Amino acid sequence: MTLAKLTRTWAPMAYGFLDGQAKREMRRKMLKAIAVPGCQMPYASREVPMARGWGTGGLQVTLTLIQPEDRVKVIDQGADDSVNAASIRRFLARVSGAAETWDTQDASLIQSRHRVPEERLGADQILILQVPNPEPLRGVEPNMSTARQMHADADYGRLWLTLYEQIVRSGRIMQGAAYPALVNGRHVMTPSPIPRWDVEKLHMAQHLTFLSAGREKRLHAVPPFTSVTPLAFDDVPFKVEAHGSLTCHRSGITGQFMNELPQSDGGALYEVSDSHLGIKAIRARDGEPDTTGPTWYQDGSFRS
Amino acid sequence: MTLHRLAPRIVTANPLLTLSGVTRRFGTLTALDEVSVEVFPGEVLGIVGESGSGKSTLLRLMNLEDAPDAGVYSLNLPQTPGNLFALDRFDRRMLCALHIGIVYQNPHLGLRMGHSSSGNVAERLLIAGERRFSVLRGKGQQALEASEFPLERMDSPPSELSGGMQQRVQLAKAIALEPALLLLDEPTTGLDVSVQAAVLDTLKGLQRDRRITIVIVSHDLGVIRVMADRVMVMRHGRVVEQGLSDQVFQDPQHPYSQQLVQAKL
Numbered sequence: 001m002t003l004a005k006l007t008r009t010w011a012p013m014a015y016g017f018l019d020g021q022a023k024r025e026m027r028r029k030m031l032k033a034i035a036v037p038g039c040q041m042p043y044a045s046r047e048v049p050m051a052r053g054w055g056t057g058g059l060q061v062t063l064t065l066i067q068p069e070d071r072v073k074v075i076d077q078g079a080d081d082s083v084n085a086a087s088i089r090r091f092l093a094r095v096s097g098a099a100e101t102w103d104t105q106d107a108s109l110i111q112s113r114h115r116v117p118e119e120r121l122g123a124d125q126i127l128i129l130q131v132p133n134p135e136p137l138r139g140v141e142p143n144m145s146t147a148r149q150m151h152a153d154a155d156y157g158r159l160w161l162t163l164y165e166q167i168v169r170s171g172r173i174m175q176g177a178a179y180p181a182l183v184n185g186r187h188v189m190t191p192s193p194i195p196r197w198d199v200e201k202l203h204m205a206q207h208l209t210f211l212s213a214g215r216e217k218r219l220h221a222v223p224p225f226t227s228v229t230p231l232a233f234d235d236v237p238f239k240v241e242a243h244g245s246l247t248c249h250r251s252g253i254t255g256q257f258m259n260e261l262p263q264s265d266g267g268a269l270y271e272v273s274d275s276h277l278g279i280k281a282i283r284a285r286d287g288e289p290d291t292t293g294p295t296w297y298q299d300g301s302f303r304s
Numbered sequence: 305m306t307l308h309r310l311a312p313r314i315v316t317a318n319p320l321l322t323l324s325g326v327t328r329r330f331g332t333l334t335a336l337d338e339v340s341v342e343v344f345p346g347e348v349l350g351i352v353g354e355s356g357s358g359k360s361t362l363l364r365l366m367n368l369e370d371a372p373d374a375g376v377y378s379l380n381l382p383q384t385p386g387n388l389f390a391l392d393r394f395d396r397r398m399l400c401a402l403h404i405g406i407v408y409q410n411p412h413l414g415l416r417m418g419h420s421s422s423g424n425v426a427e428r429l430l431i432a433g434e435r436r437f438s439v440l441r442g443k444g445q446q447a448l449e450a451s452e453f454p455l456e457r458m459d460s461p462p463s464e465l466s467g468g469m470q471q472r473v474q475l476a477k478a479i480a481l482e483p484a485l486l487l488l489d490e491p492t493t494g495l496d497v498s499v500q501a502a503v504l505d506t507l508k509g510l511q512r513d514r515r516i517t518i519v520i521v522s523h524d525l526g527v528i529r530v531m532a533d534r535v536m537v538m539r540h541g542r543v544v545e546q547g548l549s550d551q552v553f554q555d556p557q558h559p560y561s562q563q564l565v566q567a568k569l
Binding site: 149153157158165167168169233234236 | 416420426430437441
């Protein structure tokens with residue numbers, strides 16, 4: 001009897017940077033988050049080779065979900081080529097063997113900061129948002145224990161009060177990002193930095209969305225076909241950014257969410273925020289086949 | 305003024321508020337010792353007594369901010385249970401928002417100083433489930449108007465307002481949902497005499513117009529005399545005397561009440 005006969009030969013047991021226990025814990029919390037849409041689940045946020053606040057929450061969810069056969073896309077403010085997006089994408093590919101992609105339709109996992117892609121996501125895709133603040137009540141209730149109690153009681157009067165005062169003060173709702181939304185008729189969530197424009201994309205969507213905050217150690221989820229209703233008064237309807245009439249100066253795309261590029265003459269140019277959508281449009285203009293998929297918005301208004 | 309308002313009121317209704325055998329201890333101190341109170345619909349009950357007599361503790365219990373060691377509290381309203389002290393946090397919050405209004409001596413307790421005055425009033429309506437902006441605005445305005453608040457300042461935060469105005473905002477917030485019961489905890493203490501008179505005038509007018517049931521706590525006998533139909537004198541956590549206010553003020557029976565009435569300047 002030799003030792004070699006008693007033991008198995010060495011083989012790699014885990015991939016995706018996190019150890020098995022960490023992934024197991026994440027999976028439990030992610031399943032819980034799916035079971036109670038919009039409810040924040042605390043989790044033990046692990047160290048990852050990135051500073052807190054740079055997307056460690058999203059990264060841990062992605063590392064738990066990723067498999068070698070996945071195709072992963074990483075977006076930073078709509079762009080695939082920013083330093084942060086590129087390094088996270090490269091890291092994910094290196095530790096899991098998954099393929100890198102820029103194409104929204106091609107990706108099976110999309111980790112994103114600030115934006116939901118403009119092309120519609122399908123049932124086989126998972127969107128992971130890195131969020132800095134998972135708590136919609138933070139602005140009105142600094143005490144986190146009290147805030148948890150308010151969630152338990154569905155006591156969201158003070159969020160409504162904030163919206164009321166914005167209308168009183170400015171004549172319209174000024175909340176541009178972190179627009180509170182009621183998920184599944186029960187929990188109010190903040191989609192953190194994503195603009196109002198993107199909130200409606202989560203409503204009754206085919207894809208699964210995770211929102212994870214690594215520093216705050218909490219994650220929540222919007223499962224497929226779940227209602228996501230932005231808080232709005234009955235007589236003051238929810239409005240998104242008026243980007244319908246803007247044209248991207250590079251790709252010529254209109255009616256999508258734009259980044260403003262201030263010019264030295266005081267004017268501004270606009271550039272489509274979802275950079276790969278722009279790339280697809282430019283390629284189509286240059287004679288390649290148009291691979292742009294159906295988009296959520298057309299001419300600045302949402303198509304349900 | 306119609307005749308029935310002048311006629312003496314004969315109690316035929318069931319009490320709106322019933323507290324029975326309420327005891328509240330803080331460590332070794334007994335703040336309330338088996339206190340029982342009944343308040344009838346449309347009545348104004350004044351509670352007087354020196355500091356530490358338990359009157360504010362009693363009011364806090366009526367507002368369900370605190371739980372007693374023993375006792376039963378009920379409000380004669382549809383769909384409310386027999387003992388309100390047994391309610392859970394959620395039901396308690398809804399009941400307080402819908403049926404009980406309170407004005408504190410210290411406006412910081414009752415108002416959100418960072419929000420606008422109209423927002424403070426609107427919050428009550430929001431808790432009750434109102435989701436139309438125009439209604440929130442309109443009803444808030446009505447409530448502020450009823451408490452004689454100058455409407456041009458309705459969007460200023462209470463921190464920028466005078467003490468009398470802050471009390472009016474508290475009052476507007478309290479009456480916004482037309483509660484069955486209005487609790488006033490030393491509402492005019494700390495205001496100067498002329499402002500005090502003006503606020504009392506508003507309260508009196510509201511009571512006359514809306515027939516709200518009011519429980520008012522004060523150490524100021526003048527305020528109680530102006531406002532209350534019936535007076536309850538408290539000392540060391542006990543009710544030492546109660547009766548119609550004229551009766552108690554003209555002919556106090558208990559030695560402590562006699563002292564209290566005599567001591568009035």
